[in-house]
Structure formats: C-alpha cells, structure tokens
Amino acid sequence: MMSVLAGTRFRGDFEERMNNIIAEIEADAHIILFVDELHTIMGSGSGMDSTLDAANILKPALARGTLHMVGATTQDEYQKHIEKDAALSRRFAKVLIEEPTTTEALAILQGLKEGYERFHHVQITDGALEAAVSGAKRYLTSKNLPDSAIDLIDEAASKVQNQQTVAGHGFLTDLDQAILDQNVRKANQTLKQLAATEEAENRHQVTEQVVLETLSQLSGIPVAKMTKSEAKKYLRLEEDLHKRVIGQDAAISAVSRAIRRNQSGIRTGKRPIGSFMFLGPTGVGKTELAKALAELLFDDESALIRFDMSEYMEKFAASRLNGAPPGYVGYDEGGELTEKVRNRPYSVLLFDEIEKAHPDTFNLLLQVLDDGVLTDSRGRQVDFSNTIIIMTSNLGATALRDDKTVGFGAQALVHDHEAMQKRILEELKRHYRPEFINRIDEKVVFHSLTDTDMKAVVKLMVKPLIAHLAEQGKTLKISAQALDHLAKEGYDPEMGARPLRRTLQTALEDPLAEWILSDDFKAGDTLKVGLKKKRLHFEKAQ
Known part of the structure; x- marks a missing residue:
C-alpha cells in the first residue's frame, strides 16, 4: 500500500492509481489481489477533510464481486481497524490461520532449507532443523512457528558464515600484499590456498549444536540447559x-x-x-x-x-x-x-x-x-x-x-x-x-538453626571475605576457636542467622578494616585470627 501512495502529490493522484489497479484486475478474472498488512488500507490516501481512503475505494468493486482479493493481518489489527468498519468486514470471509504443529513447521523448514544453504553458503543438517523447531517451540515462546524456527536457522547459518568470512580474511590480505609487491608466485600460491579454504568452508555445516548455541544467545538460557x-x-x-x-x-x-x-x-x-x-x-x-x-x-x-x-x-x-x-x-x-x-x-x-x-x-x-x-x-x-x-x-x-x-x-x-x-x-x-x-x-x-548449623553458616559467610582478600594477594586465616566464638555470639534462636551478619561486621570486618587502612596488612602478608580472653585476636604471621 505504501508503494501505491509513494509519489502522489495532488488530489486525485492516489484515487486514479487505485482505479487503474482495480480496472486491470477486473479485466482478467485470473488475477487475485493480495494485500499484506491489510489494516493499512484504512485511512491510506485520505486527506484531512476526506474519507475517501483505499478501503472506501475498494468497497464498490468488492461488492460487485469482480475483484478477487486476499488480505493478511493479525487478529489484534483486524479488531482494532477493520472490524469497526462493518461495511468492509462483511465483504471478506474471515479465515483464522492457526500456528502449525511441529511436524508441519519441520516440513516448512525442509522446503526453505535449500534457499538458506545457497544464500549463506553452508550446509544445514536435518538434526539442525529438528533442533530449531523443538527449541523454538519450547524456548522462544514470544513468537510463533514457523517464524521463530526460521529466524533461528537464519541466525545459526549467519553465525557459521561469519566464522568462515573471518577465516578467509587473512588470505585476502596476503593476496593484496603479493599483488602490490608484484610477486606473481606468492599471489598464485595464495589464490590456491584461498580456493582450498573456500572449498573446505563450503562443507561447513549448521549442526544441532550450532542451533543450540544460537538459541542460547537469543533466549539467555545456557546451552547445557538444552542438552542431556x-x-x-x-x-x-x-x-x-x-x-x-x-x-x-x-x-x-x-x-x-x-x-x-x-x-x-x-x-x-x-x-x-x-x-x-x-x-x-x-x-x-x-x-x-x-x-x-x-x-x-x-x-x-x-x-x-x-x-x-x-x-x-x-x-x-x-x-x-x-x-x-x-x-x-x-x-x-x-x-x-x-x-x-x-x-x-x-x-x-x-x-x-x-x-x-x-x-x-x-x-x-x-x-x-x-x-x-x-x-x-x-x-x-x-x-x-x-x-x-x-x-x-x-x-x-x-x-x-x-x-x-x-x-x-x-x-x-x-x-x-x-x-x-x-x-x-x-x-x-x-x-x-x-x-x-x-x-x-x-x-x-523450615527448621530453626542449631548451634552446629550456625558454625557451618559462619564458615560459609567468611569464605567470600577470604577469597576477596586472596585476590589482593592477602592471606586471612581464621582459627576454629574464632569461628566457634563468632557462631556463639551471633546465635539467636528467634532471629536465625541474621544477627550473625552484624556480629561478623563488628567483631571481624571492622578490626580488619583498621589493619588494612593502617597499612599493617599488605599484599603478601598473612593475618591470623584467633581467640584470646573471649575476644578475637589479630596477629600477623612472621
């Protein structure tokens, strides 16, 4: 419809084009007019003060039965635009197209397979087609078959083709340099290598694994989630x-x-x-x-x-x-x-x-x-x-x-x-x-935490702190007695492990921060944390 509108500058240009199209179709009974995005005919070509849009121009010909026409649109767009115009909607027989089954979608992909192979210069295995259909059905739920599966195969084939292009880029650079140096022997040798590479690349396949990797990128689900x-x-x-x-x-x-x-x-x-x-x-x-x-x-x-x-x-x-x-x-x-x-x-x-x-x-x-x-x-x-x-x-x-x-x-x-x-x-x-x-x-x-559980929770909580200091080249060693003391001080049967976090901050992290800021605990040092007089004791290892 946009092509019909393009270039119309004066009043009557659009109406003339539409009438010429209708006359040509009516002259040959074998012509069927297909309009994709049928809802676009509503309002197309009408001015600010005119209701003579494409839909109203088509109505008389549709009423006479001399214009054979098929339109395609979504259910939402049909309800929003066309269904409101009762005179137009009753001139069409509404046909709902259901999403194809996985078997039908696989047959559609097999029919399109050769075209995608030719376009991307790859080979697509039957396993890749099956993986695309089943994966798209399960993971790409926001789209319908066969569109989701076709997009997935197209993306996977494009991914393989891009890998091939990168592989051959080095030979093209060498060939350009040989030509500039007027080195005929090297240019001929590079051409043979490039031809051999392209022949090998033509055998590159879009496999089930490539489809799963592509699906992982599109859906955000790791590949491992889609395998055994x-x-x-x-x-x-x-x-x-x-x-x-x-x-x-x-x-x-x-x-x-x-x-x-x-x-x-x-x-x-x-x-x-x-x-x-x-x-x-x-x-x-x-x-x-x-x-x-x-x-x-x-x-x-x-x-x-x-x-x-x-x-x-x-x-x-x-x-x-x-x-x-x-x-x-x-x-x-x-x-x-x-x-x-x-x-x-x-x-x-x-x-x-x-x-x-x-x-x-x-x-x-x-x-x-x-x-x-x-x-x-x-x-x-x-x-x-x-x-x-x-x-x-x-x-x-x-x-x-x-x-x-x-x-x-x-x-x-x-x-x-x-x-x-x-x-x-x-x-x-x-x-x-x-x-x-x-x-x-x-x-x-959930069970209430016991004394034994709290000791295990303390070990779990201090692990990230020890690992973070290790990344900075600092070693922190906490004795079993110190861990038991932290577990005992942070234990509250009614509040669970939440007070333990505060205990760790006040008893362990605050003194540790002072050691680091005073430059007494530097990269390469080892700091030992023990228990002395029921309080944590910090001591640098010699």
Missing part, C-alpha cells in the same frame, strides 16, 4: 543446594523432588516448573534457598525476580502486577510481574512475605499456579511455564515466640519442629483459601 547434562543437574540438586543452604535437609529434599517430578516430562499442562510456600522463623534460609535455585537452575543469581509483598497491601496495588486497566495511569507500561516475566521467561519468582498482600493478589496468582499463564491489561498472555514460584511467609512466627509447651522443662515451640510445623500449617489454613493452598506443590516449614 540438564538431567544430571537435576539429579544432584540436593548436593549442590546443601553447599549454599545449611540445616534445611527436609526443605531441600522437598524442593528437589518437586522440581525433578515436573522436569522429568511427566507433568501435564503448562504449569510452572515448581511452586513452593516457604514457612518458618525469620533468618533460617528461605530467601537464600530461592537465590541458590536461581543460580543452579539458570546459572545466574540475577534470574531471581523478587517482589516485596508489603508493597501490595492495598486493593488497587494488585493491578500493578498485571498492569493498570484502560484509562488509568500506567496502562501502556504493562504490569510489573508480567513485563519482567516476558523479558526473562526463565526465572525464579520470589514473593516475599506473601501474607501481607491484599487478597485480590491471590486471585491473580491462582491462574498462574494452575495454568502457567497470566493475561496482562493489554490482553497479552504471558507464559509462566518456565518459572519457579516461591512464596515466603513468617505466618505464625510471632505467636511461636510467645507459645510454650506444657510441663516440666517447658520450651518455646520454635525449638520443637513438629509442634512448630503443626502450628504454622494450622495458621496457613486459616489465612489462605483452600483453592490457593491446593495449587502449591510443596508447603515447606
């Missing part, structure tokens, strides 16, 4: 999580089982990879386990998308997750949750302190937990099937601090895991509706 090594990672999930999270064997086991169950291929529908409710006292590792999952499953801790649900306490705040309704400020910006998942479909979603959110928020999460889909305010469906959803809650934690068991040697419920678990799950049932609780894969009650 992914299965091995799920099998050793407990082992890897134990390195990051201390004292929560039952929680790690429950989470690992649920993820393996969903990722083994036996899950039905498009539900999220896993949905969990982490419960229990504060500072016991709920958020840390979410971070560990993001890093282990998606190789990037930044794959954790965190929402502080205390910001969604009001009724109107719930709409921020999937976008403001039409007419309200922020409608064009989309929802905070939907936009983040659209931009990063492979992620861990952490809803921190979920009990503080308004009840309307849970209505939105219901369809996510059940169908793996959430529709934003602009009508776009966002896929959550590749996310892990974690909700943390301190529900019942306050009451647990005050409750005591009955009898001699009474102790706080926070020390009795079975009693604590029973009390928290009862609070859970009182606070949330059954349809919401039943959609969660696992409700995990």
